[in-house]
Amino acid sequence: MTALTQPAAAPASYPELVWTRLIAAPRDKLFKAWTQPELLMQGSATFRRDA
Incomplete structure (x- = not known):
């Protein structure tokens, strides 16, 4: 999918x-x-490694 097309x-x-x-x-x-x-874990408090 590109910015100019829509998915089926x-x-x-x-x-x-x-x-x-x-x-x-x-x-x-x-x-x-x-x-x-x-990097994803740094930006979100919802992702934890110990959970």
Whole structure:
């Protein structure tokens, strides 16, 4: 999926969740923050290693 295309529609029996957020940050840093577990844990109090 790219910014210019929409995903295929899911059958009506499947719930759909769409989450959109604008973040003022360089794309490469934002990608690393969402894909590297150690960075993801730094930015969220909901993720804990000991839980």
